[in-house]
Amino acid sequence: MAEAAASGDRGRVEYIGGTVDAFPAGTGGVLKTSDREYLMLVTKKATMKVLYERVNLLEYGQQVSRRYAMAILISPVLILSRKRKHFLTVGFQDDSGKQQAAVFIVDKNDIRTLLASLEARTGVRVEFQDEEARRQGRG
Numbered sequence: 001m002a003e004a005a006a007s008g009d010r011g012r013v014e015y016i017g018g019t020v021d022a023f024p025a026g027t028g029g030v031l032k033t034s035d036r037e038y039l040m041l042v043t044k045k046a047t048m049k050v051l052y053e054r055v056n057l058l059e060y061g062q063q064v065s066r067r068y069a070m071a072i073l074i075s076p077v078l079i080l081s082r083k084r085k086h087f088l089t090v091g092f093q094d095d096s097g098k099q100q101a102a103v104f105i106v107d108k109n110d111i112r113t114l115l116a117s118l119e120a121r122t123g124v125r126v127e128f129q130d131e132e133a134r135r136q137g138r139g
Contacts, residue, residue: 011106011114013088015041018102022046031088031104033117039090041102050092055122057091057101060115060137061129086111086136090118111137 011031015023023029029043038049062084086106094100106114115126115137128134 011110013041013104013106016103016105019100020048020102022048031106031114033114033121039118039121052121054093055090055118055124056093057089057127058115058118058122058124059089059127059129060111061087061133062136063087063129084108088114
């Protein structure tokens with residue numbers, strides 16, 4: 001991860017669930033926004049690329065959105081943890097046009113930069129779950 005930060009990519013994340021079969025829940029990696037065309041999740045074992053133009057949802061909050069928590073298996077222990085977590089949900093269409101979603105826990109030191117980069121690259125406004133999330137995400 002130090003290599004990613006040195007190259008200007010900030011976005012240390014943990015994939016905790018969604019519809020992406022390539023990664024098991026709990027997979028750590030870096031969400032890279034430096035490419036001009038693709039959002040990339042880079043892990044030790046695999047890389048996922050999503051065209052920015054196919055991203056249609058960016059949601060940030062201190063809890064997993066109810067609409068996605070029901071659709072994916074996320075540990076209740078993780079959600080009920082007292083430690084403040086930074087959840088980012090990215091919705092996108094895959095190559096076949098099917099809607100997909102990926103939910104990440106984002107490192108607290110990377111969330112603001114990552115949200116700003118994603119908005120700039122995708123043209124999609126981040127949906128904040130509440131005012132607390134807006135303060136955390138915007139500064």
